[in-house]
Amino acid sequence: MITLKNVILRRSAKVLLDGASVTINPGEKVGLVGRNGAGKSTLFALFNGTLHEDGGDFSSPKQWRLAQVAQNMPETDESATDFVVGGDTRLVELREALAATEAAHAADPDDHDIGMDLAHAYTDLADAGEHDAVPRAQALILGLGFKVHELDQPVNSFSGGWRMRLQLARALMCPSDLLLLDEPTNHLDLDALVWLEAWLQKYAGTMIVISHDREFLDAVTDVTLHIEHAKLTRYGGNYSAFETLRAQQMELQQSAFAKQQDKIAHLQKFIDRFKAKASKAKQAQSRVKALERMEKVAPLLAEADFSFEFKEPGNIPNPMLSISDASFGYLIEDEPPKTILRGVNRSVLAGQRIGILGANGQGKSTLVKTIAREMGALAGTVTEGKGLNIGYFAQQELDVLRPQDTPLEHMVRMARELGSSVKERTGEQDLRGYLGSFNFSGDMVKQAVGTMSGGEKARLVLAMMVWQRPNLLLLDEPTNHLDLATREALAVALNEFEGTLMLVSHDRALLRSVCDEFWLVGRGVVTDFDGDLDDYQRYLLDEAKRLREEAKLATREAAVALEKAAPSPQAAAQDRQQRSEQAKPLKRELAQIDERLAAAGTEKASLEARLANPLPTSEIAEAGKRLKTLNEEIGQLEERWLALSDRLEALTA
Ligand SMILES: Nc1ncnc2c1ncn2[C@@H]1O[C@H](COP(=O)(O)OP(=O)(O)OP(=O)(O)O)[C@@H](O)[C@H]1O
Ligand SMILES: [Mg+2]
Known part of the structure; x- marks a missing residue:
C-alpha cells in the first residue's frame, strides 16, 4: 500500500502539493491526471525515491520491485532484443552471479561447495525465465510496432521516438510490483497504443500511469488521482467516471458556496447591527466566533484556460509547394541510398487541410521532414511557392530548446535571428506580453526551460512557432505532452488558421476536427486516401493483421509468446x-x-x-x-x- 499523509511537495518556490493525503491499494490501476505543470511528474519522483517530501509522511512498501521507463535516450550498439532483455533486472543479476560462479568453478573444479553453488545458479536462472527471455522480449518489441528484421539491429540505429519505445519495452520486461508510466503513449501510434492497452490490462501489479489521453486512461485504469491547486483527490473510477463525479461535485460545491455566502452575509449583518448595543454585545460576540470557526467552502476557481490564434499570414502563395517525380529517403555512407517513398507527384494548394495517415514507419516523418527542408529529396524536385513560410513542429523540436535558457531568452534570440523579416514587435516587454498570452506567467518567463514540465516546453515551442507567422503549418504529432484544455485550444486555433495545414497525429479527435482531406503514406508511395477516419481505422487493422502474419511466419516463437502474454x-x-x-x-x-x-x-x-x-x-x-x-x-x-x-x-x- 502506498500512503501519503499531509504531504507537502515543493519545486524551488512552487508548492506543488500542500497537505495531500491519499492511499493506493495493492493491485490498483491508477490514472494520475491534472493540467500541464500541476506536478504529476514531480509526484512520480516522490514515488520512485528521487525526491523527498518537504512535509508530512510518504510511505511505500520496501520490498516492492519498481519498474519505470528510463527518461534518457539510450546510446548503445547492443541489439534491440538484448537491450530489452536487459530490462529484466533479476535475470541480469542471476546471469552475472552465474558467470562469477562459473569462473570460480573453472579456477577450482574440485571444490564441492562451488559445484553446489553452480547447480543453484543454473536453477535460479531457469526459474527466472531464462529459457524464454528472448521470445518474451521480442513479443514486446514487435507489439510496440517494430518489424521482425529490426529485432537484431543496434539500438542507436533507431530514431529518437523509436528508441524511447525500446525504453518502454525494457520497463515492461522488468518483473515488478509497481509500474510507473509517465505519458507512455507519446511516442506511439494508433496500433502500438492499442497493443499497449491490451498488455496493461493484463498486468497484475499496482500501476500508476500519467496520461492526457482520455480513451487510453479509460481502457487501463479504475482509480483516478487528480492534482489541482496543490490538492490531490482520489476518485474510484476511470477517467470518464472521474469527469462525471467531478462535475457533480463542482455543482454541489458551487451551491454549498453560495449557501455559505448567504449565511456569512447574515451573520455579518447581525454583528454589524448589534456590536454597538451593549445588551446584544454578547450575542454579537458569539456570532463573530461562529464566523471565525466556520470552515470556508472554497469558491470554484474556474480552470485557468487559455486560447490563442495564429496570426493572419502575410501572403499565401498558390500553389504552396509542388513535388514532381520525387523519391524521398536517406543517404547512408558507403551504402546505396535507402529509398522510403518513390514516384511522389503532389501539389499543396493554399488553404488545404491535409491529414497525413500511414501505419508505423511507413514514411510519414520522412515526407514531412523533406518538405520542412530537414533533408533533401533523393530524386525529382520539390518546388516552393514564392514567400512560403513553413512553421514546422516536430517531437524533436523539444530538444531544440536550450535547457539553461529561459522562455524569454528563447524569444529574444529568435526575434534577433529573424530580424526584419517579421513584422512583430521585438522589444523585451512585448515578448513578455506575448509569452503571457501563452500562459507563461511573470515568474515562468524567467525559469530555465530545462526545469519546465513536458507540456510547458511543448507550449513554448508552439508559441515560438505561432510568432513566426507561418503560412504553411507542418505539424508532426503536435499534441504530445499537451493537456486536454491546451489540445482544445490548438484545435480551435488550427480551425481558424487561414494558411495551409499538414498534420500527422495519432489524436483522432484532432484529425477529425481540423482536416478535410487525407493522404496515405504506405507501401512506398503517397496516395490520396478516399474515406474518413473510420475507414482508416479499418485499413489500419487490416494492415496490422498483414504485418502480424508476416511476423508469425518469421518468428514462430515470438508470435507464440505474444499470444501467451495472457495473465498467468x-x-x-x-x-x-x-x-x-x-x-x-x-x-x-x-x-x-x-x-x-x-x-x-x-x-x-x-x-x-x-x-x-x-x-x-x-x-x-x-x-x-x-x-x-x-x-x-x-x-x-x-x-x-x-x-x-x-x-x-x-x-x-
Ligand atoms: N527545478 C525546478 N525549478 C522550478 N520549477 C520547477 C522545477 N522543476 C519543476 N518545476 C515546475 O514544477 C511544476 C510541476 O512540474 P511537473 O513536471 O511535475 O508537471 P506535470 O504535472 O508533470 O506537467 P506535464 O503534464 O506538462 O508533464 C511545473 O510548473 C514546473 O515548471
Ligand atoms: Mg509530466
Missing part, C-alpha cells in the same frame, strides 16, 4: 486472493448491520404494538419519539447495507 494462473489466483481480502471487512460490517437491523426491527414492532393500545399521554409522546429515532436509524442502516452489498457484488463479480 498465478496472477489470477493473486487477484482472487486480493479480492477476497478486500471483501472480508465488507462482509463483517454487513453482518453487524444485519444484527442491528434485526434488533431495531424487533423493538419497532413492540413499540408499535404498545402504541396500538391505550396509553397515558406522557408514554405516548415518549414511545412516539423513540419510534421516530428508530425509523431514522433503520433508514440509515438500510442505505449503508445497500452501498456495502453493491461493493461486495462488484468485488465478487
Whole structure:
C-alpha cells in the first residue's frame, strides 16, 4: 500500500502539493491526471525515491520491485532484443552471479561447495525465465510496432521516438510490483497504443500511469488521482467516471458556496447591527466566533484556460509547394541510398487541410521532414511557392530548446535571428506580453526551460512557432505532452488558421476536427486516401493483421509468446486472493448491520404494538419519539447495507 499523509511537495518556490493525503491499494490501476505543470511528474519522483517530501509522511512498501521507463535516450550498439532483455533486472543479476560462479568453478573444479553453488545458479536462472527471455522480449518489441528484421539491429540505429519505445519495452520486461508510466503513449501510434492497452490490462501489479489521453486512461485504469491547486483527490473510477463525479461535485460545491455566502452575509449583518448595543454585545460576540470557526467552502476557481490564434499570414502563395517525380529517403555512407517513398507527384494548394495517415514507419516523418527542408529529396524536385513560410513542429523540436535558457531568452534570440523579416514587435516587454498570452506567467518567463514540465516546453515551442507567422503549418504529432484544455485550444486555433495545414497525429479527435482531406503514406508511395477516419481505422487493422502474419511466419516463437502474454494462473489466483481480502471487512460490517437491523426491527414492532393500545399521554409522546429515532436509524442502516452489498457484488463479480 502506498500512503501519503499531509504531504507537502515543493519545486524551488512552487508548492506543488500542500497537505495531500491519499492511499493506493495493492493491485490498483491508477490514472494520475491534472493540467500541464500541476506536478504529476514531480509526484512520480516522490514515488520512485528521487525526491523527498518537504512535509508530512510518504510511505511505500520496501520490498516492492519498481519498474519505470528510463527518461534518457539510450546510446548503445547492443541489439534491440538484448537491450530489452536487459530490462529484466533479476535475470541480469542471476546471469552475472552465474558467470562469477562459473569462473570460480573453472579456477577450482574440485571444490564441492562451488559445484553446489553452480547447480543453484543454473536453477535460479531457469526459474527466472531464462529459457524464454528472448521470445518474451521480442513479443514486446514487435507489439510496440517494430518489424521482425529490426529485432537484431543496434539500438542507436533507431530514431529518437523509436528508441524511447525500446525504453518502454525494457520497463515492461522488468518483473515488478509497481509500474510507473509517465505519458507512455507519446511516442506511439494508433496500433502500438492499442497493443499497449491490451498488455496493461493484463498486468497484475499496482500501476500508476500519467496520461492526457482520455480513451487510453479509460481502457487501463479504475482509480483516478487528480492534482489541482496543490490538492490531490482520489476518485474510484476511470477517467470518464472521474469527469462525471467531478462535475457533480463542482455543482454541489458551487451551491454549498453560495449557501455559505448567504449565511456569512447574515451573520455579518447581525454583528454589524448589534456590536454597538451593549445588551446584544454578547450575542454579537458569539456570532463573530461562529464566523471565525466556520470552515470556508472554497469558491470554484474556474480552470485557468487559455486560447490563442495564429496570426493572419502575410501572403499565401498558390500553389504552396509542388513535388514532381520525387523519391524521398536517406543517404547512408558507403551504402546505396535507402529509398522510403518513390514516384511522389503532389501539389499543396493554399488553404488545404491535409491529414497525413500511414501505419508505423511507413514514411510519414520522412515526407514531412523533406518538405520542412530537414533533408533533401533523393530524386525529382520539390518546388516552393514564392514567400512560403513553413512553421514546422516536430517531437524533436523539444530538444531544440536550450535547457539553461529561459522562455524569454528563447524569444529574444529568435526575434534577433529573424530580424526584419517579421513584422512583430521585438522589444523585451512585448515578448513578455506575448509569452503571457501563452500562459507563461511573470515568474515562468524567467525559469530555465530545462526545469519546465513536458507540456510547458511543448507550449513554448508552439508559441515560438505561432510568432513566426507561418503560412504553411507542418505539424508532426503536435499534441504530445499537451493537456486536454491546451489540445482544445490548438484545435480551435488550427480551425481558424487561414494558411495551409499538414498534420500527422495519432489524436483522432484532432484529425477529425481540423482536416478535410487525407493522404496515405504506405507501401512506398503517397496516395490520396478516399474515406474518413473510420475507414482508416479499418485499413489500419487490416494492415496490422498483414504485418502480424508476416511476423508469425518469421518468428514462430515470438508470435507464440505474444499470444501467451495472457495473465498467468498465478496472477489470477493473486487477484482472487486480493479480492477476497478486500471483501472480508465488507462482509463483517454487513453482518453487524444485519444484527442491528434485526434488533431495531424487533423493538419497532413492540413499540408499535404498545402504541396500538391505550396509553397515558406522557408514554405516548415518549414511545412516539423513540419510534421516530428508530425509523431514522433503520433508514440509515438500510442505505449503508445497500452501498456495502453493491461493493461486495462488484468485488465478487
Ligand atoms: N527545478 C525546478 N525549478 C522550478 N520549477 C520547477 C522545477 N522543476 C519543476 N518545476 C515546475 O514544477 C511544476 C510541476 O512540474 P511537473 O513536471 O511535475 O508537471 P506535470 O504535472 O508533470 O506537467 P506535464 O503534464 O506538462 O508533464 C511545473 O510548473 C514546473 O515548471
Ligand atoms: Mg509530466
